[in-house]
Amino acid sequence: MRTITYAQAIREALVERMGQDESIVLMGEDATSAWGPTQGIEQEFPGRVLDMPITESAFVGAAVGAAATGLRPVVDLLFVDFATVCFDQIVNQAAKLRYMTGGGVRVPLVLRAMWGTGMRRGAQHSQALHPLFVHVPGLKVVTPSNPADAKGLMATALQEDDPVLFLEHKMLYFTPGEVPEEPYAVPFGEASVVREGSSCTVVAVGRMVQVALEAADRLAESGVRCEVLDPRTLSPFDNAAVYRSVEKTGHLVVVDEAHPRCGLAADVAAQVAQDCHGALRGPVRMVTAPHAPVPFSPALEDAFTPDAAEVVEAVRATGAGEPAPALA
């Protein structure tokens, strides 16, 4: 199969859907001259890519209003950190409009944003923030970990009637992968089992999927077989897939580069502790960034970001791979 990058895969879904759906418009600062997934789309769809002034509250709010009245805006927020300047429009307007009107309004809106560490951009350009969006009912939250999912999830996002936070990990844009040429959609709410295994379930988000796979390789050397799950959509979340895996493995590690408190790792771990207690044969483990802003220093940023060694240690700490204790 043909190989393209994550950025190209997103672009492909955008272009395909824009060809099908006239209501799609792209909005953002410098949208017509953007690099990355939307580069050059203006030439293919003149008049449907709109440059915005640096007024996120106004233009994200306008996108909500446009979505409510018939367009399907795709807004580029650039760094997800900038969602904070228009947080009301996301959290109180976009997310709640449908509910507050008793279903009277639909808000087909995609908010794209780059997230994550790795580019040495410091505390205000490197955040994860997805736990904030996952917390808020009415929002859907997606973050692909590879090009094939990126294309399929974007195709789905562009056919949803709810506001979608489409979070693109900034360190994955140039990651290549096999991507089918024909259009297809990856449904929301379906985790993918990236690697099968029987010893420990490892749920990993975004760029952390690679980290988890690296850890799984290392652990396999000592006979510990990790089952690596990529939830792909964080809201809705495929609890069932995680439960199925934990029922089999008896152990859970969650790897996420967001902060620990009220984060996604806690979310998954708590759900399993509540609903799969009987299956757990050891403590769950969370591997996250620390409770600290993202430091600029490359050495510190690297230490901030979870790595394979931490995942290996966490899997071991669950007791996975140890012989089951003899009964009584």
Add this chain to the structure above:
Amino acid sequence: MRTITYAQAIREALVERMGQDESIVLMGEDATSAWGPTQGIEQEFPGRVLDMPITESAFVGAAVGAAATGLRPVVDLLFVDFATVCFDQIVNQAAKLRYMTGGGVRVPLVLRAMWGTGMRRGAQHSQALHPLFVHVPGLKVVTPSNPADAKGLMATALQEDDPVLFLEHKMLYFTPGEVPEEPYAVPFGEASVVREGSSCTVVAVGRMVQVALEAADRLAESGVRCEVLDPRTLSPFDNAAVYRSVEKTGHLVVVDEAHPRCGLAADVAAQVAQDCHGALRGPVRMVTAPHAPVPFSPALEDAFTPDAAEVVEAVRATGAGEPAPALA
């Protein structure tokens, strides 16, 4: 001991500290004519209570700048839902300034806000939102459940050198309670054991403490003794107190009126599942609001808000109070 309300208790701490500390200023929309905890303070401290235009980004940001340069602003955000319009100033500026400067700046700032359901104000005036703030490193998050703690926690907040979200549950303002007349401080990071018990640990936040106590009363009738913990500060969080209790009871229920996903209930449950797995003798249970915005309809709002019956059911679902299974 003398009895005053939650609102009066907050006021007492404010007045006491303003008398001691000239750098304290109160800021907010209609601050000079506010009802509640700050009512009439302007007369006692002329020139130190400042009315603001409806420009939260500007005045919360100004409070951050003022804190960095020597004042100790106490900002009234009114409803916590309005924190969304100045979220950047809270999350990217106030919370990160100290870290980004390698400790070069201190930000002694208190952001007061009303939160929670019960006043039939609908989706944009009834949220909890504390999980969002707890997630963000650099912020401290406090929410008293009774007048005595309200006074003591505010006294501490006013002596912290970090930004504090001081969340006042709107349904508690008129709750009376015994409050010492002399100044005192309740330290951050220390949970209070509101009721001792041996069967199940119930961690409850804010107004939910009352709900948990009501459930505990009902459960006591059938011999199930709940230990009710009020964390009081959500960040920092007194994990140790929860662990101590769970080690004793073997069971955990967390009650919080925030939404479930990436919420505080998940945070506590996950931490216990990770660090106290050996002590848990049944599944943890989370009692939260649903994953839906707050409905306006009083009947729906009541159904939205966790109640004692749900807590009772959750405690039972942990297996608490059942005879320990015979070994083998």
Add this chain to the structure above:
Amino acid sequence: MDRLPAGAEEPGLRMYRVMAMIRAFEERVGELAEEIPGAVHLYIGQEAVAAGVCSVLRDGDHLASTHRGHGHAIAAGCEVEAMAAELYGRSDGVCSGKGGSMHIADLGHGMLGANGLAGGGVPLACGAALTARQRGTDDVAVAFTGDGGANQGAVLESLVLARMLDLPVVFVVENNGYAQATSAARHFSGTDMSARAAGFGIPGAVVDGADALAVRDAASEAVDRARSGRGPTLVECRAQRFHGHMEGWDNQAYRPSGEAERLRAEADPLALLRRRLTEAGQPADAGAELDRAEKESAARVQAAFDRAAQPAEPLLTALTTDVYAAH
């Protein structure tokens, strides 16, 4: 829009009908305020603004409102029965009881919603205008905000956005002299919104918000500009609120004593329009027509609230529906 009245009537009479309905609705809400759950912000005194502005709108146009939204909703054509039911949180309310006073919305009438966030609705109206622009229709959108809300970043940014894209949007600032207890004189520091708009390259006008005909004229010019692709306009309507900020909460100690009473006597938009519609040169039966409009409104509102106040079985399954279109 402006759907209450029948076909070929004079704009003045049609506006009067709308204003009478708003007045009747709001007076009744005021009477029932202790019984109605939650908070209500009454529009009494400002009726001419909603009626005047909406009198020049038509199907396909949109408006976004504020926390003080009943008047805009009625002027947009929302049914008072469904609104009354909404205020009581009933499942037959215009938002199925999930919105309440501060969130009344009704897309069928172009009403994007009241809003709990000061200034929060203004970008939404820009969005409706963007839809019109992208589709090449000549629909327009109206963004209402109060004087206090006009200071919000979301509103000021909307001016930048609307000008840069030349959106067919009309910003209507209802300056009723106060943001809660803070006087507009203080929070506007002696400036006015139309001067501000000029700084953003947007034509502005200041108009007497008690005078429905004057509001209509100014709105008409602004809406024409928007419809014909000449971009946004800002209209500041100097209006008055006769009540406090919110029922049952505001003692209005910040107001000069007697101000509200004086305003009722001297600056009542209904009385003003009545004078205009009954002065020399107008049809002889005009006054009777207005009386009838008032009576009909009062009766319809009375019935609406009588019904809305009836005990109703809440639909508890609704708690978790409508969070998503599909999940």
Add this chain to the structure above:
Amino acid sequence: MDRLPAGAEEPGLRMYRVMAMIRAFEERVGELAEEIPGAVHLYIGQEAVAAGVCSVLRDGDHLASTHRGHGHAIAAGCEVEAMAAELYGRSDGVCSGKGGSMHIADLGHGMLGANGLAGGGVPLACGAALTARQRGTDDVAVAFTGDGGANQGAVLESLVLARMLDLPVVFVVENNGYAQATSAARHFSGTDMSARAAGFGIPGAVVDGADALAVRDAASEAVDRARSGRGPTLVECRAQRFHGHMEGWDNQAYRPSGEAERLRAEADPLALLRRRLTEAGQPADAGAELDRAEKESAARVQAAFDRAAQPAEPLLTALTTDVYAAH
């Protein structure tokens, strides 16, 4: 503030020293851009703005900067050695390596920080002004923003707030013609910030940002107004960035071809100030003095970066310190 130069020198010479240091620093950063971690936004071409404005500040005053903050930091008196170390993320950097280029702050020099959010620092400067106001000192604060950032709600709200409280703050809008790739002509839609300020009741001025003496004059008037309790002023400085938005990223295809080169030749603020300081009537050795300033700056900057680029043992325990003052 303005601490680089020694005591009793002429303001022109002192500003030149500051500008020469900024230029030397930024040229070196440009050379090292591929090696320096993360993103750097250079101030080359805009030196006269920071130097002119900061030349009228004194101890006790504060400033808040933007993502393009090196020039402001140097003009405020920050040590280039500590800044160079910061750019490399070293623990001996001015922010212990935790901030980086976009977050250089140094309260000891009144520098509240560069900022990663467009417009994000402007409210912070209002806060420093609030401190002065509350304490009754005559300190002032300066809020820098770019033309693009000036459209942010936080900035526009700050105008409202500053006017309502009559804060001793000076808003400096550095209009360098572009916000990333979007020209100011487009995003300001033909308006200018000083006209906007007028709409908010704030006196505004537009000044040639390449002319340090003109900037200094405008800043002096604005700072005097603030110091004497007459409230805020907005100064729009028309400046130019000679480089792209960010090193190593921006091909500047949106610029008329040759624009940057032409600007360097025709609108270099250092060349302009040099002409002024060496023209007839000035001391005969003035040119030599300026040459010396440039040489010294270059040498100091070279040494600073040579040192900063040395391998250093990172202090990994710093990862979780400084999150709180005390926990």
